[in-house]
Amino acid sequence: MSDALSTQVLVVGGGPGGYVAAIRAGQLGLKTVLVDADQLGGTCLIRGCIPSKALIHAASKFDALQQHVGEGALGIRLPQAPEFDLGGAVHWKNGIVQKLNGGVAGLLKKARVQVVSGWARFEDGKSCIVEGDGGTTTHIQAEHTIIATGSLPVELPGLPFGGNVLSSTDALALRALPKRLVVVGAGYIGMELGMAFRKMGAEVTVVEATDRMLPSYDADLVKPVRNWCRQHGMDIRFETKAVGYADGQLTVQTAAGEEQLACDKVLVTVGRRPNTQGWGLDRLVIDMNGPFIKVDDSCQTSMRGVWAIGDVVGEPMLAHKASAQGEMVAEIIAGQRRKFDPAAIPAVCFTEPEIAGAGLSPDEAHAAGLDVVVGNFPLAANGRALTMEAGESGFVRVTARRDNHLIVGVHAVGAHVSELTGAFVQAIEMGAVLEDLAGIIQVHPTMSESFHEAALAALGHAIHA
Amino acid sequence: MGIYTFKLPDIGEGIAEAEIAEWKIAVGDVVAEDQGIVDMLTDKAAVEIESPVGGTVKELCGEAGSMIAVGGPLVRIEVEGDGNTAVEDDGEPVETASSTAPADPETPVQIPTPAPQPAPAPAAAASQATPPATPTRQVSSGGLPRKAGEKPLASPAVRRRAQSLGIRLEYVPGSGPAGRITRQDLDAFVQGHQGAASPGAGRAAKPGVEEIRIIGLRRRIATAMQQAKQRIPHFAYVEEVDVTELEALRQHLNAQRRDDQAKLTMLPFLARALVIAVPEHPQVNARFDDEADVLHRYDALHIGIATQTPGGLVVPVMQHAEAKSLWDMAADIRRLAEAARSGKASREELTGSTLTITSLGAMGGIASTPVINAPEVGIIGVNKMVQRPMYLGGQLTPRLMMNLSSSFDHRIVDGWDAAALIQRIKGLLEHPATLFMEGEA
Numbered sequence: 001m002s003d004a005l006s007t008q009v010l011v012v013g014g015g016p017g018g019y020v021a022a023i024r025a026g027q028l029g030l031k032t033v034l035v036d037a038d039q040l041g042g043t044c045l046i047r048g049c050i051p052s053k054a055l056i057h058a059a060s061k062f063d064a065l066q067q068h069v070g071e072g073a074l075g076i077r078l079p080q081a082p083e084f085d086l087g088g089a090v091h092w093k094n095g096i097v098q099k100l101n102g103g104v105a106g107l108l109k110k111a112r113v114q115v116v117s118g119w120a121r122f123e124d125g126k127s128c129i130v131e132g133d134g135g136t137t138t139h140i141q142a143e144h145t146i147i148a149t150g151s152l153p154v155e156l157p158g159l160p161f162g163g164n165v166l167s168s169t170d171a172l173a174l175r176a177l178p179k180r181l182v183v184v185g186a187g188y189i190g191m192e193l194g195m196a197f198r199k200m201g202a203e204v205t206v207v208e209a210t211d212r213m214l215p216s217y218d219a220d221l222v223k224p225v226r227n228w229c230r231q232h233g234m235d236i237r238f239e240t241k242a243v244g245y246a247d248g249q250l251t252v253q254t255a256a257g258e259e260q261l262a263c264d265k266v267l268v269t270v271g272r273r274p275n276t277q278g279w280g281l282d283r284l285v286i287d288m289n290g291p292f293i294k295v296d297d298s299c300q301t302s303m304r305g306v307w308a309i310g311d312v313v314g315e316p317m318l319a320h321k322a323s324a325q326g327e328m329v330a331e332i333i334a335g336q337r338r339k340f341d342p343a344a345i346p347a348v349c350f351t352e353p354e355i356a357g358a359g360l361s362p363d364e365a366h367a368a369g370l371d372v373v374v375g376n377f378p379l380a381a382n383g384r385a386l387t388m389e390a391g392e393s394g395f396v397r398v399t400a401r402r403d404n405h406l407i408v409g410v411h412a413v414g415a416h417v418s419e420l421t422g423a424f425v426q427a428i429e430m431g432a433v434l435e436d437l438a439g440i441i442q443v444h445p446t447m448s449e450s451f452h453e454a455a456l457a458a459l460g461h462a463i464h465a
Numbered sequence: 466m467g468i469y470t471f472k473l474p475d476i477g478e479g480i481a482e483a484e485i486a487e488w489k490i491a492v493g494d495v496v497a498e499d500q501g502i503v504d505m506l507t508d509k510a511a512v513e514i515e516s517p518v519g520g521t522v523k524e525l526c527g528e529a530g531s532m533i534a535v536g537g538p539l540v541r542i543e544v545e546g547d548g549n550t551a552v553e554d555d556g557e558p559v560e561t562a563s564s565t566a567p568a569d570p571e572t573p574v575q576i577p578t579p580a581p582q583p584a585p586a587p588a589a590a591a592s593q594a595t596p597p598a599t600p601t602r603q604v605s606s607g608g609l610p611r612k613a614g615e616k617p618l619a620s621p622a623v624r625r626r627a628q629s630l631g632i633r634l635e636y637v638p639g640s641g642p643a644g645r646i647t648r649q650d651l652d653a654f655v656q657g658h659q660g661a662a663s664p665g666a667g668r669a670a671k672p673g674v675e676e677i678r679i680i681g682l683r684r685r686i687a688t689a690m691q692q693a694k695q696r697i698p699h700f701a702y703v704e705e706v707d708v709t710e711l712e713a714l715r716q717h718l719n720a721q722r723r724d725d726q727a728k729l730t731m732l733p734f735l736a737r738a739l740v741i742a743v744p745e746h747p748q749v750n751a752r753f754d755d756e757a758d759v760l761h762r763y764d765a766l767h768i769g770i771a772t773q774t775p776g777g778l779v780v781p782v783m784q785h786a787e788a789k790s791l792w793d794m795a796a797d798i799r800r801l802a803e804a805a806r807s808g809k810a811s812r813e814e815l816t817g818s819t820l821t822i823t824s825l826g827a828m829g830g831i832a833s834t835p836v837i838n839a840p841e842v843g844i845i846g847v848n849k850m851v852q853r854p855m856y857l858g859g860q861l862t863p864r865l866m867m868n869l870s871s872s873f874d875h876r877i878v879d880g881w882d883a884a885a886l887i888q889r890i891k892g893l894l895e896h897p898a899t900l901f902m903e904g905e906a
Contacts, residue, residue, distance in 0.1 A: 337628045404643035406618065431618040431645040 003138040005114070007033040009333055010128065010142030012120045012279065015042020017310030017322030018148030019104050024330035026111030033140055034113050035120040035130050039097075040104040043150050043311075044319035046097060047169040052189075054093035055172060056196045056350055059084075063199035074389075084200050087175040116140070122280030125306040144305050144333045147293065148326065149279060151272040151311035156184065158244040158251075159268050165245055166267045168193060178202050178264040182250050184242040186213035188349040190269035191225065195352045197267075198234050205235040205261060207242050207252050214349060218361050221413045224393040228352045242266070274312045289314060297339045299329050307333075321345050344409075346425040348418040353394055356417045358425040359409030362399050371402045375434075375458025377450045379414045381465045384445035390415030396450040398437070398458050405434040410454075416447060423451055434459050467548025469518050473539045476505060476512045482534045483507045485527050486681055490540075494522045502540060505533070506681055511808065520544035530680035611635075611644055619646040627651055682776045693839040696755065700875040701834045704887050708850060709865040711897045718791075726792050731847050731867070733794040735822055736768050737900045738893040739845070740787050743820065746886040749843040750819045753877055760842075760877060769818030769838050770798055771846075772805040779805040780838055782818040791901075822846065826867070833870045842874035843883070845890070 011022040014036030022034040039046050068078040108115055118132030125145060130138040153167040161167045166174070168189050179202060183194040186208035198204040206213070206229075213236065214222045229236055241253045249260040274292050287294040287302035292314040299307050307329045310322030328338045346358035365372045379385040379394035394414020400407050410424035427437060437455030442448040456462045476483060486504040490496055498519040505512050520542040527533055541550070611617065617634035619627070623646055627634050630651075637654045639646035679687055708731070715729050722728065743750045743766055751762045766787045769780040781801035786794060804810040821838040823846040835844040848868040855864040869890065873883040893899050 337631060338625070339628055341624060401643070406643040430620045431641065431643065433642040435642065 003136070005033055005116070005138055005140045006142075007031045007114070007140060008143045009033070009146065009330070010035070010140055010144070011113075011146045011148060011326075012036075012122075012128070013042065013148035013150055013310075014038070014040040014104070014115070015148060015150045015310065015322065016044045016319040017150070017326040018042065018146065019108060019326075020323040021146050021148060021309060021326030021330045022113045023107050023111040024327045025333060026108070026113040028330060028334035030330070030334055032111075032113045033116055033142070034108060035116045035118065035128070035140070037117070037119040039101050040108070040115070041097070041101050042148075042319075044322075045100050045104070047172065049319055050100060051093050051097055051172045052168070052192060052196075053350060054096050055089055056192060058089040058092065059196040059199035060352070062201075084177065086177045086200065089200075090173060090175060093172070120279055122283050125284050125286075125303045128280065144307065146326070146329055147301070147306065147308040147312060148310050148322065149275040149312050150322075151317055152275050153269070154271045154273050156242060156268055156270060159184065159242060159266060161268065164248075164263075164265050166265055168267070168269055171197075171265075171267050174265075180263040180265075181205070182207060182242070182261050182263040182266050184250075184266060184268045185209075185270040186236065186238075187269060187271065188214060188216070188351070190267070192350045193267060193269065194234065195228070195232075198232055199352070203233075205237065205263070207237045207240040207250075207261070209239065209241045211238045213238075214351070214355065216347070217349065217355050217357070217411075218363055220395075220397070221355050221357070221361075221411055224353050224413050225349075225351045225355065227393060232352075242268075272311065272317055274314075276312060297341065298332055299325050299340060300332075316345055316347065318345060318347060342429070343431075344425050344428040346421040348421055350418065353390075353392075353414045354416065354418045355411070355413045356421045356424070357409065357411035358421060359407070359428045360399060361409055361411060362397075365399055365401075365408055370408065372399050372408065373402050373405075373434075373458045374399050375454045375456065375462070377453040377457050377462060377465055379447070379450060381453070382445075382447055382450045384447050384449070385414065387445065388415065388447075390447070396420070396454040398434070398451070398454040400434050400455075400458055405459075407432050407434065407437065407455075410451070412450070414447075420447060420451060423448060466543055467546055468523060468550040469520060469542045469544045469548040470538050470550045471517060471540045471542060473505070473533045473535050473537050474514070475535050476507060476514070480507050480535060482532050483512070484681065484684075485529050485531045485533060486511055487529055488525055490522050490525075492522050492525060496520065496522060496542065507812075514539070516540075516542065518542055518544050530678055530684075611639075617646055618644055619651075623648055623651055630655065682779070686777050689839065690836055693836050697837050697839060698875040699834070699837060699872045700878070700880055700883060701870070701872050702880070702883050702887055703832045703868055703870050704884075704891055705866050705868050706891045707855070707864050707895050708867045711894050712850065712865050714897045722792075727795040727799040729791065729795050730798070730824075731826065731850070732770070732798050732822060732824060733791050734894065734897070734900065735845070735847060735890070736783065736786050736794050736798075737791055738890045739768065739820065739822070740766055741893055741900065742886055742889040745889065746882060748882065749873065749878055749886055751842050751877065752819060752840040753842050753874060754840060755876070763819045765819070767817050767819045769821030769841070770801055771821055771823035771835075771838070771844075772802045774806045774808070776808070779810070779815070780818060780821055781805045781810045781814045782816065784817065820844070826850065832868050835870060835872050837872055837874055842877045843871065843886075844873075845869060845871040845887075 008030045009025045009032040011018045011032065011034045014034055018034060019040060022032050025032040044050060062082060062084045065078060065082040067073040068076045069081045116130050116138050118130040120128045120130050122128045127139065127141045130140060132138065155161055159165050171193055177200055181197050181202045181204050183190045183204060183206045186206050190206060191213060194204045194206050214225065239254060242250055243253055244251045245266050248262055250263055250266050252259050252261055284303060284306065286306065293301055293308040293312050295301055295308050295313045299309050299313065301308050309325035309329055311317040325340055328340055332338050344359040349355040360368065362372055362374050375398045377396050380391045382391065385391040394417065396412040398407060399409040407427050410427060412420055434455045437452060438459060440452060442452045453462050453464055457465060473483060483505040486506040488503050490502045496502060496516045496519060498517065499515050501513045502516045503514045505514055522540060523543050524541040526538045526540060533539055617637065618639060619634055624634065632654065634646055637646050637651055640650050641647050711734060719729050747762050750766055751760050753760050765785050768783045768786045770783060771778060771780050781804060783794065783797045783801060789797065801814060804814060818838065818841060820841055821844045823835050823844060825833055826847050826849045829849045832848060833846055835846045837844050848870055850865050850867045852863050853866045854861050869887055871883065871887055
């Protein structure tokens with residue numbers, strides 16, 4: 001069976017870039033078709049952000065309950081140790097994913113976006129063929145095409161995914177807890193999942209080829225995370241390369257030579273690569289930027305009417321960046337003048353404790369030639385943090401230009417600090433100066449007070465520190 | 466202690482005045498004897514003037530751009546002894562005046578500018594040792610609202626609105642903290658006024674208008690071009706030339722050239738064609754004194770080579786092209802261009818051309834209307850070589866085509882004659898062997 005469709009906008013990929021672009025295009029009255037071979041929601045919703053955060057939450061809750069066994073804590077005692085059922089947690093997580101997946105479908109429907117399920121293959125920049133289940137094919141002709149094919153986990157040559165070698169996607173679908181897990185790669189995905197599995201009760205070793213973890217954050221921010229790992233028996237091995245896995249043994253190479261690490265599962269999280277294969281990119285005359293599709297500041301590719309958004313166009317590979325680009329491209333197609341010019345793209349690392357930030361770190365500011373003042377406020381001096389057991393070694397740090405006090409970056413490490421990023425990025429996008437932050441009354445007792453105090457510290461007069 | 470008034474010495478044959486290009490001293494400086502104190506720009510070249518005495522500078526008798534007559538006071542220096550400023554010297558400090566100041570007929574040293582001059586060639590203008598223009602003052606109190614390259618600061622809503630209006634925020638002054646552009650700032654910019662500025666909020670005014678005095682080489686170019694266009698009825702003629710074979714020859718010769726030979730561009734071939742064609746059209750190789758109604762025709766062919774320099778257009782001269790080989794011409798053109806660009810061309814190298822060639826070929830463009838280098842009567846320019854489909858023998862064939870753009874003084878050169886000259890040049894360039902058939906072509 002073969003169908004033919006003609007549309008104004010064709011969106012390929014139903015992740016947070018693609019579905020947002022399609023919804024916005026539909027809202028703007030553009031006839032829109034979205035093609036996706038998988039469940040709607042993409043990596044973020046199905047295999048990434050949401051499922052990982054669900055499992056991290058379950059793991060954290062289990063870990064917290066364990067504090068109450070025996071002598072207990074906070075005056076709460078559990079008469080017996082809790083048990084962790086990974087299958088049950090995954091089932092719960094799947095329910096969330098399913099709910100959100102259905103929500104996306106509903107939103108697309110509401111915006112009158114036609115969803116075609118199947119694998120798209122481009123014929124040229126304005127047409128593609130979608131092969132659906134059951135041998136159906138749909139020919140789609142479009143005036144504008146938005147490529148939002150996302151990214152895929154990178155495999156290591158000696159550790160192809162399969163069997164006991166897991167990608168992050170595989171790890172989020174495990175039904176039984178591995179006894180011994182080795183995580184390859186100490187980036188944010190590896191550390192988030194590795195710490196979650198440690199909280200669930202697995203013995204976790206992290207091997208990292210370089211000499212540092214979480215390379216996108218500076219040493220001050222990473223230090224509390226390293227401390228947690230040390231306190232919770234996570235073995236972190238730097239300058240160690242994983243080269244192969246067989247019979248429950250991971251072979252690693254260090255300066256001292258080869259070593260075997262016994263483990264049930266190996267989780268490989270060494271990065272993600274843009275998904276540029278298998279959908280006919282070779283049929284499009286599109287300029288590339290290394291492995292990524294090259295786009296300008298309006299996400300237009302070198303082909304007129306062909307746009308690309310999200311992970312496939314480059315770093316940062318973050319769902320919220322993809323969504324912002326998708327929304328923008330839909331508006332441009334609808335005739336609005338837009339360009340992608342955020343002052344900052346915030347990012348969060350859901351480790352223990354969390355690291356959150358937007359804008360430049362002090363080191364990055366110096367490298368950019370800025371003379372900055374830095375204000376730090378420890379969470380240990382924040383009442384709300386103490387009442388939430390979030391006051392250990394965390395802090396909020398504000399970086400501002402010395403000459404005019406413009407906020408150029410805000411970072412924090414500590415429990416629950418991810419929820420502060422809204423305030424951080426808002427300050428930067430609005431062009432706030434230290435005096436603006438100092439002049440805002442924050443609720444007491446909340447952790448937001450730390451942001452206020454960090455700005456005061458940068459001005460030289462923090463009240464509570 | 467006395468005052469020594471140093472008067473502008475005679476700095477060249479026939480030079481009656483010179484322009485102050487750049488002072489190297491300031492009032493209060495102590496200068497030594499023979500120390501260079503000022504660059505003077507004549508209509509031929511820049512000349513450094515040295516102090517004849519040592520002492521303390523008391524007064525500069527003009528600023529950059531001022532014209533000083535030969536023999537007029539240039540600088541007054543306090544010296545040991547009596548100095549030279551006697552009672553008969555008017556004793557009054559000469560008013561420092563810019564070139565835009567009204568000329569004072571009572572003050573002999575102040576030459577009004579622009580002074581009526583007998584249409585100097587732009588080439589004659591000389592050296593880029595002088596900056597072409599000197600910014601003086603800002604008319605408005607503000608300039609660009611922020612440093613170059615600094616990202617404008619504005620909330621997302623303001624950025625979005627600016628995008629939708631097609632306004633670049635780089636040009637919008639911000640009145641907020643740290644120069645933040647508020648909604649009101651953008652509205653004010655759109656409405657073209659500064660009403661939203663709050664006093665003392667560090668608001669930069671809208672980009673102002675800069676007054677730039679046109680002095681030095683640029684003034685000379687401006688004067689020459691204005692006079693050339695005002696006085697000379699230009700006749701423009703454009704013809705296309707098939708340079709396929711010529712280009713092949715040029716590349717062949719360049720591939721064979723010795724290390725001591727300059728690379729051949731199109732210009733030596735054009736010069737070579739002129740050497741052959743011009744004697745057949747002698748009226749184009751001339752200088753027209755239109756005040757005396759006399760046309761000076763030359764047997765020699767002194768080709769002006771219009772050259773872009775950092776300071777502006779300069780036209781050094783290849784003397785006696787008729788006596789030079791193709792390679793000599795290539796070397797001459799390269800040497801003259803380098804001398805002009807580095808400001809080292811001598812007065813002789815910048816004067817006396819009888820016909821000028823110009824090239825905008827590197828820039829592209831299909832035709833130009835060159836301005837005659839007065840008092841010459843013709844100028845010929847090459848445009849960019851382009852491969853184009855041409856019908857040749859009934860076949861569509863790719864050929865390398867180049868346009869010749871020319872202008873002639875219609876008072877002296879009739880259109881027919883101009884066309885005949887260009888057609889002759891075309892014939893020579895299209896059959897490059899004829900460029901080298903002395904007396905037979």
